[in-house]
Each structure stands twice: as structure tokens, then as C-alpha cells.
Amino acid sequence: MLSLSRRVAFFLLSSFMAVGCATTAASDPNYKPSRGQSGKDVIWIPTPPELVEKMLTMAKVTPQDRVFDLGSGDGIIAITAAQKFKANSVGIEFxxxxxxxxxxxxxxxxxxxxxxxxxxxxxxxxxxxxxxITMYLLPDLNLRLRPTILKMKPGTRVVAHAFDMGEWQADDTATAAGANAFLWIVPAPVQGGWNVTLDGGKTARLNLEQTFQNVGGTMTVDGRTLPLLGARLRGEDLSFQYSGEGQSVSSFKGKVNGDRLSGTLSTDRSSQSLDGRRL
Ligand SMILES: C[S@@+](CC[C@H](N)C(=O)[O-])C[C@H]1O[C@@H](n2cnc3c(N)ncnc32)[C@H](O)[C@@H]1O
Incomplete structure (x- = not known):
């Protein structure tokens, strides 16, 4: 169910929507846009400056980042990313x-x-x-972009003004200028079985179940299959715990890199490296 502010934004953005672009290929040097004018898939309404700053702050934009604003309008997000956050930026505008x-x-x-x-x-x-990536589009456009975004490099930050991405829950939300922003971190794909090797050559089997950034699963070690507790995936950073022999808790913290998994498995008494390979 859309909240009232989202319903108002949805109405505003979609009600004047036009199919096709009414402009010619060359750009008019005297052109001035007007708020609410039609666009290919969504009309133009600029994001308020306070929310632009909030979105770029949520995404922790740094001078090393390349920011893309999808449907960039008058360029406010791309310009702010460069001016205030010292990033390189690209706006894509139809x-x-x-x-x-x-x-x-x-x-x-x-x-x-x-x-x-x-x-x-x-x-x-x-x-x-x-x-x-930043965007101020419409719910169905966010959903159309979602499969492409999910194939991007793990850790890519995505911030949207007003609309969410369906069942892909936001990692963070914020409000400014009476409007909402949502942040997602593209999760590494981890679903499936992993062969795990511990220090000293002991082997184990990790099975991960993934829905977007939410993960769960089991660790099979010493012939016992133990449920993962508090598993968390943020970009390529994976952590989980399981309770082994004598109720001792083992905690893993590490990184996923394609078909490799590496990190440290610790208990309150010891710590060892863990290396995993996708089955
Ligand atoms: C709601 S405005 C947002 C502008 C800017 N991102 C901001 O937040 O201020 C959406 C913009 O997307 C542009 N647009 C619509 N469909 C597009 C498409 N398929 N490709 C690129 N731009 C598009 C519109 O012309 C409009 O400028």
C-alpha cells in the first residue's frame, strides 16, 4: 500500500506521463524546462536540494565514486555530487x-x-x-531497472527519491523536505552450496539461501548440520554465527568475491581463517 506522500508523488509523476519525446534531436539554447512537463517514461519534477544532499549522504558518496543519475532532468543531482561530494558524475536524460x-x-x-x-x-x-545510482522515477520503472541493478557489482549503492523496489527491502530510509529516500546496497550473489576449508585443512559445507540481501542457511561441520544465526549480507560483506559443540558460538566475518569466500571464523577462545569455494 502506498503511503499518502508516495501516492501524491506517484500521481504527480505519472499523471502527465507521455509516450515518446516531443523534442527534436538538437537542443534549443534558449530552452527552459517547466515543472511537471512530460518526459518519455516520467515527467520532470526536480528533487529538492535538501533531499539531494540527504540522498548523496546516505549513499556515502566520496571523491572516488562515479555517480549516475538515471533520468537526470536539470542535472541537480549530478552537479551536487560533483560540487559538494567531489565525485565524478553522469546524468542520463532522454x-x-x-x-x-x-x-x-x-x-x-x-x-x-x-x-x-x-x-x-x-x-x-x-x-x-x-x-x-540515483533515481527519481516511478515504482514500475524502479522494478524494470531492478534486474539490471542486481547484476551490478556488489556494494553498488542505489538511492531513490519517493519510490521503493517492491520486495527488495531498502537497507536504509531517510526523509528531507517532506519526501522519502530509500537506499539499497547491491548484494553479492551467494545462494547455494559452498565447500569450506578451515585452518589445518578441516572441511565443512555451507549452504546459503538468499532473497536479495537477506540470507540464512546451514553450516555442516563435524557431521552436524547447524542453522546459521543472524546472517547478514551487505554488498560483498558476509557475516553469520552458528552454535556448535557445548553451545559455543562460532562467528564468521568475511567477504564474497565471485565464487570465493574468505574471512575469519572465531569463537571466544580462538580464531582461524575460513576459505570457501562455490560448489
Ligand atoms: C522526476 S524527474 C527527476 C529529475 C532528476 N533526477 C531529479 O531528481 O531532480 C525524471 C526525469 O527523467 C527523464 N526521463 C523520463 N524517461 C526517461 C528515460 N527513459 N530515459 C532517460 N530519462 C528519462 C524526464 O525527462 C525527467 O527529466
Whole structure:
């Protein structure tokens, strides 16, 4: 069920939606956008500056990051990411006049070296090099983008103004200027069985069940299958616990890297390295 503020935003964004773009390919140098004007898949309403800052802060944007704003409008998010967070940024905007207008805003801000505005369709352009994605679209557009986003490198941060991503629960939420923002961290794919080797060569079997960033499963060690407790996956960082012999708790903390898993397994008495390979 959409909350009232989300329903209002949904109505505003979708009610003027137009199919196709009414502009010509060349951009008009005198063009000025108007709030609520139609767009290919969603109209233009800018994100308020306070929320832009909140979204980029939630995503922990750093100067090392490349930020992509999908449907970048007048470029406010791309420009703020460069100006205030010192990141490199790219805006993808379908409307050539709007993209031209954003480029003029980028030049006015003196940010040409750090901000690029691409005239293009977010469903066709490649944004796989992003460390951070921002978007202010519509619920169904977020859902259409979700499979592409989930294939991006683990740890990619995604922040959306107003709308969520269905069953993929947000890792964090915030409010500013009376509007909501949602943050997701792209989880590493960990589903399935893993062969685990501990210090000294002892082997074990880890089975992981994954739904987005939520994980659970079992560890089979010394002939006993033990349920994982408090498993947590954030990007490529995986941690879990299981209760072994004599109620002693073993805690794993490590990283997933493709088909490899590595980290440390500790109890209150000892700690050893754990190496895993996907079955
Ligand atoms: C709600 S506005 C958000 C603008 C900006 N991201 C912000 O938060 O201020 C959505 C923008 O997406 C653009 N847009 C709509 N469909 C698009 C598509 N398929 N590809 C690229 N841009 C699109 C619209 O022209 C509009 O400028």
C-alpha cells in the first residue's frame, strides 16, 4: 500500500506521463524546462536540494565514486555530487533540450571536468560502471531497472527519491523536505552450496539461501548440520554465527568475491581463517 506522500508523488509523476519525446534531436539554447512537463517514461519534477544532499549522504558518496543519475532532468543531482561530494558524475536524460539545459547548468557551476550529461534512454544506456545510482522515477520503472541493478557489482549503492523496489527491502530510509529516500546496497550473489576449508585443512559445507540481501542457511561441520544465526549480507560483506559443540558460538566475518569466500571464523577462545569455494 502506498503511503499518502508516495501516492501524491506517484500521481504527480505519472499523471502527465507521455509516450515518446516531443523534442527534436538538437537542443534549443534558449530552452527552459517547466515543472511537471512530460518526459518519455516520467515527467520532470526536480528533487529538492535538501533531499539531494540527504540522498548523496546516505549513499556515502566520496571523491572516488562515479555517480549516475538515471533520468537526470536539470542535472541537480549530478552537479551536487560533483560540487559538494567531489565525485565524478553522469546524468542520463532522454529529452535533448533538457539535457542541453543541464549541460548549461553544469558549465555555470564550473563542473564540466566532473559532470557529463548523456542524452539517452536509461533502458538503453550502460551505467554498469556506477558506484552509486540515483533515481527519481516511478515504482514500475524502479522494478524494470531492478534486474539490471542486481547484476551490478556488489556494494553498488542505489538511492531513490519517493519510490521503493517492491520486495527488495531498502537497507536504509531517510526523509528531507517532506519526501522519502530509500537506499539499497547491491548484494553479492551467494545462494547455494559452498565447500569450506578451515585452518589445518578441516572441511565443512555451507549452504546459503538468499532473497536479495537477506540470507540464512546451514553450516555442516563435524557431521552436524547447524542453522546459521543472524546472517547478514551487505554488498560483498558476509557475516553469520552458528552454535556448535557445548553451545559455543562460532562467528564468521568475511567477504564474497565471485565464487570465493574468505574471512575469519572465531569463537571466544580462538580464531582461524575460513576459505570457501562455490560448489
Ligand atoms: C522526476 S524527474 C527527476 C529529475 C532528476 N533526477 C531529479 O531528481 O531532480 C525524471 C526525469 O527523467 C527523464 N526521463 C523520463 N524517461 C526517461 C528515460 N527513459 N530515459 C532517460 N530519462 C528519462 C524526464 O525527462 C525527467 O527529466
Amino acid at each position: 529529452n535533448p533540450d533538457m539535457a542541453g539545459y543541464a549541460r548549461r547548468k553544469v558549465a555555470e557551476a564550473g563542473m564540466q571536468d566532473k559532470v557529463r550529461i548523456i542524452t539517452g534512454d536509461i533502458f538503453k544506456e550502460d551505467f554498469s560502471s556506477a558506484d552509486v
